[in-house]
Amino acid sequence: VSERPLALVTGASSGIGKEFARLLARGEVLAPHDLILVARDRARLEEVAEAASKAGVRAQVMVADLADEAGLEAVASRLASRDDSPVDLLINNAGFGVNGSFADLSQAEVVNQIRVNALAVAVLSHAALQQMKARRTGAILNVSSVAGFFPAPHSAVYAATKAFVTELTESVSIEARDFGVYVGCLAPGFTRTDFQRRAGVPTRSIPSILWAEAQSVARAGLLAVKTGRTLEVPGVPYKAAVVGGRVVPPPVLRWAARIVTERL
Numbered sequence: 290v291s292e293r294p295l296a297l298v299t300g301a302s303s304g305i306g307k308e309f310a311r312l313l314a315r316g317e318v319l320a321p322h323d324l325i326l327v328a329r330d331r332a333r334l335e336e337v338a339e340a341a342s343k344a345g346v347r348a349q350v351m352v353a354d355l356a357d358e359a360g361l362e363a364v365a366s367r368l369a370s371r372d373d374s375p376v377d378l379l380i381n382n383a384g385f386g387v388n389g390s391f392a393d394l395s396q397a398e399v400v401n402q403i404r405v406n407a408l409a410v411a412v413l414s415h416a417a418l419q420q421m422k423a424r425r426t427g428a429i430l431n432v433s434s435v436a437g438f439f440p441a442p443h444s445a446v447y448a449a450t451k452a453f454v455t456e457l458t459e460s461v462s463i464e465a466r467d468f469g470v471y472v473g474c475l476a477p478g479f480t481r482t483d484f485q486r487r488a489g490v491p492t493r494s495i496p497s498i499l500w501a502e503a504q505s506v507a508r509a510g511l512l513a514v515k516t517g518r519t520l521e522v523p524g525v526p527y528k529a530a531v532v533g534g535r536v537v538p539p540p541v542l543r544w545a546a547r548i549v550t551e552r553l
């Protein structure tokens with residue numbers, strides 16, 4: 290039996306999730322963690338697991354499609370399990386976007402974004418929190434997005450799912466503090482991963498100052514867990530945008546959102 294704490298990371302096959310796995314395996318920011326790595330792409334997950342094993346921790350691959358009811362249930366049961374070794378840290382990182390006008394998305398694109406980005410985060414947080422509440426220890430980090438703070442034409446469903454994640458996390462964090470469990474939210478801005486290519490988001494006109502590396506974003510998330518910060522928005526421009534967005538009147542935000550979208 291391993292003495293190390295155990296982390297379950299969703300979306301660990303790529304981008305920010307892969308960096309979470311790497312940092313946790315190497316014991317950077319937090320102590321070294323054994324890992325359960327969740328995503329759909331087995332081959333990519335196995336590569337991440339192999340790298341983690343080389344760093345000296347145990348890493349297990351769990352292939353699951355979080356848009357699928359059975360896939361979600363399998364991960365939720367593992368998190369809720371009282372027989373297997375309990376998960377100490379859950380990182381709900383899996384997510385995707387589909388660029389396009391809401392009316393032009395297929396029904397599956399609408400529904401699957403909600404399933405993976407919002408429903409899975411709620412169900413998995415709930416499963417983990419019950420077990421953590423009973424043990425009065427544990428941590429949950431949910432990855433939302435700066436997009437969730439603003440109107441986002443052409444990413445309406447995506448932004449709405451991320452707003453859901455941020456709000457859910459904010460509320461649950463207050464409840465969970467009473468039983469000694471950390472619940473927090475990492476809300477990144479543009480990060481260099483597969484995300485934009487998969488979403489079909491045009492990126493040519495996004496200035497380089499707005500881009501972050503996946504590793505520094507993951508590091509900021511783990512630092513939030515370590516220090517108990519409930520909402521972490523990495524990068525000065527995005528911190529300023531989120532604070533500014535709270536005082537700017539909604540009609541001005543909608544006007545700005547239209548201008549930004551036209552320029553992308």
Ligand SMILES: NC(=O)c1ccc[n+]([C@@H]2O[C@H](COP(=O)([O-])OP(=O)(O)OC[C@H]3O[C@@H](n4cnc5c(N)ncnc54)[C@H](OP(=O)(O)O)[C@@H]3O)[C@@H](O)[C@H]2O)c1
Nearest residue numbers: 300302303304305328329330355383384479480482483484
């Ligand atoms: N990159 C950005 O600019 C940015 C900005 C703000 C927030 N975020 C958020 O950061 C998180 C990580 O994204 P990323 O940038 O690292 O993008 P990414 O490189 O595309 O990684 C997304 C991860 O989610 C997994 N995933 C997607 N659909 C899934 C499904 N149905 N079931 C299980 N796993 C699924 C993918 O694995 P498989 O394909 O193997 O299933 C992959 O591991 C997401 O929640 C995203 O919304 C990203």
